[in-house]
Amino acid sequence: MLVPLSLYLIEKNARRKKILGIFTVMGVLTAAFLGWCLLNYTITTGITSYHIDYTLNYPVLLSWIASAVYVGVTILPPFISGNKNAVVGILVLAFYSYGNIFPGYYFCLVLFCRPHQRGGSLPGY
Numbered sequence: 570m571l572v573p574l575s576l577y578l579i580e581k582n583a584r585r586k587k588i589l590g591i592f593t594v595m596g597v598l599t600a601a602f603l604g605w606c607l608l609n610y611t612i613t614t615g616i617t618s619y620h621i622d623y624t625l626n627y628p629v630l631l632s633w634i635a636s637a638v639y640v641g642v643t644i645l646p647p648f649i650s651g652n653k654n655a656v657v658g659i660l661v662l663a664f665y666s667y668g669n670i671f672p673g674y675y676f677c678l679v680l681f682c683r684p685h686q687r688g689g690s691l692p693g694y
Contacts, residue, residue: 570596573646582651596642
């Protein structure tokens with residue numbers, strides 16, 4: 570919802586602004602739907618490969634539809650905007666694709682991201 574909204578607010582071209590407005594409404598509806606799902610369906614958590622794994626237990630069809638709309642709402646608006654923000658869309662698409670192609674591998678932007686056991690290399694471990 571925030572990607573199309575932010576691009577909508579800075580867009581100058583009326584035609585593009587109208588299209589971005591449609592994406593903004595789609596983003597708001599998707600966010601509202603996913604919030605509703607969080608309130609009405611169970612969520613289970615667990616540890617998988619040193620990461621927190623969230624399982625949203627709502628119907629598969631709803632999951633596919635919500636995911637498709639979410640991806641469209643976050644990836645397409647930067648390409649529609651006249652503000653040369655397509656690099657944002659390319660990055661989101663690249664990271665989303667990587668996460669789906671290699672689901673067992675995780676990006677880590679922290680210096681010490683792998684778990685350490687007692688006797689490890691960090692002080693106090």
